[in-house]
Amino acid sequence: MSARPPTPPVKITLIGLDRVGGSLGLALRERKTIRVTGFDRDGDLARLAASRGLVHDARWDLPEAVSGADLVLLGGPLADQAEHLRTMAPALREAAVVACLGPLLAPPLAWGQAHLPARRHVVAAHPILNPAYLHDGALGLDAARADLFARGLWALAAGPEAAPEAVKLLSDLAALLGAQPHFMDPAEHDGLMGALDGLPVLTALALLRAADASPGWAEMRKVADRGFATATFALNTADPAALSLNRDNVLRYLDAALAELQAVRDQLARGDQAALAMALAEAAERRAKWAAEREQGEWEAAEQDRPELPTFGDLLGRAFTGGLFQKRDKK
Structure with missing residues (x-):
């Protein structure tokens, strides 16, 4: 009986290598089942992130950075996100998920609906940070911490065309980072x-x-x-x-x-x-x-009876090997 071929690594692209992007890289980089690519308009910052091991590789061309990605985590200034979505749209593979990270949910969802082609899914997420970092005042890539999202909350909202699997993917990602996913009406x-x-x-x-x-x-x-x-x-x-x-x-x-x-x-x-x-x-x-x-961080009484979370491997397998990514090319 022949052995099953190895599952290709999940491809995640981080756009905007600031404190949030750098922290995401730190939290994900050690996972053998994930390949992280970083992009920042500041090429020196992208090179620095790669040299520190926050991402596996850096790209200086946005379409190249998102090509083949299963999940794009779009951070950085809110003012840049609409342009980034427009620029990356032709390079996104079918069934790719784009998560727009920032302080507002409604505008990124509207931009995604306007600029992304069919069968590309947009979710908006507002990461609420670990309470341990509420008062530290640190900024930039040097302030990146692997536990920046632990014990925090991710406010999530999905566009009308987003597949349920895309929403579940972001919910699982938040849990993997130690945060509580919290679905909200964007308005x-x-x-x-x-x-x-x-x-x-x-x-x-x-x-x-x-x-x-x-x-x-x-x-x-x-x-x-x-x-x-x-x-x-x-x-x-x-x-x-x-x-x-x-x-x-x-x-x-x-x-x-x-x-x-x-x-x-x-x-x-x-x-x-x-x-x-x-x-x-x-x-x-x-x-x-x-x-x-x-x-x-126990905002809901029901959270007191919350069952134990699955392991990282369990969640990763469910999120990335389900129907959403079955059409992914194995290269």
Whole structure:
């Protein structure tokens, strides 16, 4: 009886070798059943990622990078994703899955539907990171960590033409990385991101500009400490495209924040220390409760009875040897 030929490795392409892309490479590179190709518009960054072993090989031509890929993980700036989808579309093999990674779900799904040919599947994913890295402030490829997604959550949404196997594939990938897959309506998700992503950027912008415009900035900058650094950190990762694409939701939460600031200003102007102290105490309590829940990560009561996850090999076999990839060429 002749031995079965070896199953060819699963081909994954990472686009955008920043902290997220580099961390994905670190988490996947040791799996013998996976071959990881990296692409970044910055050729030096792609070469650096390859030299550090974060990817098995790097490509400087996007269509070449995705050719033959079973799964494309499209990260990097949101503003570049529509162009990347348009450029890679002719090179994608039939049944390939493209997962757009970023802070919004609805726009990438629309771009995928507009630019990808039939029988190519698009899924949008927003990786919510390991709570251990909430406050480290690290950025770029040097901040890549294999456990960046462990104990986190991946918010997922699929386009109307995406096969169920494509959605299951991303769900399994999230689980393999130690994260909890969480399916959301894209409009609902993006509405929430108006508060969670857009509003922190705008408040950080307002704070920095108000301070910098002050006649006292020359001395102020010398004594600025953790509070100022923390409150303005969102500027380091601000994405203007995310603000523009999610404008209505951001404006709604900006108006709500301005109303809250006006109420606090009125309390301060009246010298109402008791009311101000109560407001601060209540807010601190709510933040502490959220931080504890975020650390624990058990958002659903049902998760307490969650069965043990299959091994990496089990999940990989189910995801990549099922019907979605049966037509894959063995080269």
